[in-house]
Amino acid sequence: MVSDASKKKAAAKRGGKSSATSSKAAADVPNGAAVGKVADGVGSMRISDRTCTGVLASHPLSRDIHIESLSLTFHGHDLIVDSELELNYGRRYGLLGLNGCGKSTLLAAIGCRELPIPEHMDIYHLTREIEASDMSALEAVINCDEERLRLEKEAEILAAEDGGGGEALDRIYERLEAIDASTAEKRAAEILNGLGFNKQMQAKKTRDFSGGWRMRIALARALFMNPTILLLDEPTNHLDLEACVWLEESLKKLDRILVVVSHSQDFLNGVCTNIIHMQSKKLKFYTGNYDQxxxxxxxxxxxxxxxxxxxxxxxxxxxxxxxxxxxxxxxxxxxxxxxxxxxxxxxxxGLTEKVVKDKVLVFRFVDVGKLPPPVLQFVGVTFGYTPETLIYKNLDFGVDLDSRVALVGPNGAGKSTLLKLMTGDLIPLDGMVRRHNHLRIAQFHQHLAEKLDLEMSALQYMKREYPGNEEERMRAAIGKFGLSGKAQVMPMKNLSDGQRSRVIFAWLAWRQPHMLLLDEPTNHLDIETIDSLAEALNEWDGGLVLVSHDFRLINQVADEIWVCENQAVTRWAGDIMDFKEHPRSKAGLSD
Structure with a gap:
């Protein structure tokens, strides 16, 4: 990463704007333009259906930010009313709050400079995956360093001149040395490697990667740019457990301002020095990590x-x-x-206010009774998308209604593929998958959210999917997963990602499955909802196979850890926290 000293020198040289300023374009601000009247410390901005106001109380040249009278509305709903935001340099903040309270909206408002954030502080808000192009993954990361690219181009032009560039060229070389330009490729490669890209993958064109992998490239770019303010919304959603461990170790060394939204208590404990809790339309600040x-x-x-x-x-x-x-x-x-x-x-x-407890959601899955084993059996199963590149070879195992299994292993090892073999969406090249004749399987995966018609309400969607059922029964089914009142009848495009995930759970639960296959079910859910999901799964009498990067959820619900790697599925002898130390020690990250 670019050193802190190099960034300061770069900022001074360009009159206060650091090299990642243009990265604000990633948060939908055209050409990286700063928004808000910083000179008089007042910011007021309306973008689409979002309105944000605030007053800068800290010094405009300070590296700390203190904003008073902060208010934020979205689609006419007040999310924050007359609160304060304090972000101090060198601190790493975890932003917490129930689904739909406005965490992502607040990050977007900061990222788009709708608040009066001083211009000398560059912001990078990771909002989307990198564009699909002919650029390699490594090039996509390196090319975001605009100052280095500009200087190298100027040096090339000056060196070609008759006089050899003289003092001007010397100054450019000095600056390139100051910003550690010679190690740019090495640093970018190390970051990509930590996020799961081997050398061959780093050379691959970005258009040949899936959206999830392009999101990792965007995350690598954010870390490479090392901005003054880094805003990350669920950065672990597209990562496997090993990459989560690497990211946690990387971010805990960050000495800038980090604001991260994450549903993983384990990740927040490892990374955060402070917590911001969004509750009752206010921001409340706490010192320490999640447990503290x-x-x-x-x-x-x-x-x-x-x-x-x-x-x-x-x-x-x-x-x-x-x-x-x-x-x-x-x-x-x-x-x-x-x-x-x-x-x-x-x-x-002023009287003391009554304590407002977070509304605890109670998930419920309908008990399904027993089916005699074997319920789901793999017999000599071999699979590959082509016979030449096998993912699994000669798998023999069984899953029953009392099974509670977590599948772990690096991305690309075939965890999601194994779930598809269980459902019958994929057919083995050799061997067979035997399912009990009466077995009902329901699978949760992130692509289900893409199938939701966002113009419809959750209630309309459930009535369309399960016709002939009374409205009250459908309302009750959605209500079981924490979506009630207006949230049931408003267009799902106005719901948060977490609220949409609950609609999917309601849709799955209505089918009364004997076995649940959950592929990253915690993405976009808040911590309280994840705990409710864990409790519901523990009380339910069906079988469970789980793929998740959330160490705590695995710890709560899984009795067995199965490692998918090297064309095999093997049982891990210890628990999930033992497994966390495995990639940490393999990468030399152990304490």
């Missing part, structure tokens, strides 16, 4: 609840006294008036 946040929040809420109860008891007692003795004898009336003044003073000083 949970502990601190619990302690604060316990003290708040005690104070609230004490105040309410005092108020109730005083009001009762005033009502009883306000018109009594002179002495009692004076005491009643004194209590009235005390009550008014308490109210003027």
């Amino acid at each position: 946040y949970v502990q601190t929040r619990a302690e604060l809420e316990e003290n708040q609840m005690k104070q609230y109860k004490w105040e309410q008891e005092q108020i109730s007692s005083m009001k009762e006294y005033i009502a009883r003795f306000g018109h009594g004898s002179a002495k009692l009336a004076r005491q009643a008036q004194s209590k009235e003044k005390t009550l008014a003073k308490m109210e003027r000083g």
Whole structure:
């Protein structure tokens, strides 16, 4: 990565704008233009259905950001009202909140500079995968360093001149040395390698990669650019467990400003120095990682609840006294008036608010009873998309209704392929997959979200998918997965990704499967929802095969860890936290 000192020199040389400034275009700001009146510290911006306002309270040249009177609305709904945002240089913030509270919208507002963020602070908001082009993965990462490319081009032109470029060329070479240009390719290659790209893949054209792999290239580019403010929304969604471990280790060394939205408690614990909690249209700040946040929040809420109860008891007692003795004898009336003044003073000083608990969703899967084993059996199964490139060879195993299996292994090892062999979407080249005649399998995967008609509401979608059912039954089915009221009847394009995932779960659960195959089910779900999903799976009596990069979910629901690698499926002897140390030690990242 470009060194901090090099970035500062580059910023000074260009009058305060650092080399990644143009990366703001990635967040839909044309030509990297800064938005908001920074000079007087006021920002107010409306983009599409999003409105954001705020006042810069910190010094315009500071590396810390303090914004007061922050308000954010989306589609006419207030997400944040008159709150504060504080981002300090060198801190790594985890942004938490329930699905639909506006976490991604806040990141977009920061990334598009709808808030008065000083221009000398460059921002990179990772929003989408890299464009499909003839550029190689390595070139796509290196070519984002605009200053280096410009200087190298200028040096080439000057060197070709008759005078050999003179002092101007010397200055360019000095600058190239300062920004560590000679190691650009090496640094980019190391980042790509950490995210799962071997040398052959790094040379492959970006258009030959799937969307998930192009998202990894975009993530590599963000890390390579090393901006002052890095905004990441669910960066682990397209990563396998090994790449998650590498990213965690990489980000914990970041000495800029990081704001990350993640559903993985394990990842937040490893990366974050601070937590921002979006609740009740306010931003609340906590020092420490996720576990420390949970502990601190619990302690604060316990003290708040005690104070609230004490105040309410005092108020109730005083009001009762005033009502009883306000018109009594002179002495009692004076005491009643004194209590009235005390009550008014308490109210003027601001009473303690009642603790607002996060609404805990209760997922429910319908119990399915028993099917005699073997329910799903692989007998000598060999599979490859071509006979020359086999993914699996001679697999022999069984999965029953009491199986709780997590599939792990590097991307490309065939975890999703194995699930498709289980459902029958893929047929073995050799051997057979035997399924019980009455077995109902339901599979969750991210591509299901693409099949949702986003112009329809969740209720309309369920009625279309399962015709002949009463509206109330369909409402109840969606409600089981935490979507209620207006959220059931508004177009799904206005729902968050997490809310759409719940619609898919409702759709799957209605089929009452005996076996669930879950391929990255936690993508876009908030932490509370993941815990509810884990609880529902643990209470359910069906079989489960899980593919996930979320160590904590695997730890909560899986009894067995199966490693997919080298054309085989083998049982891991330890638990998932032991497995986490496996890639860490393999990459030399162990403490």
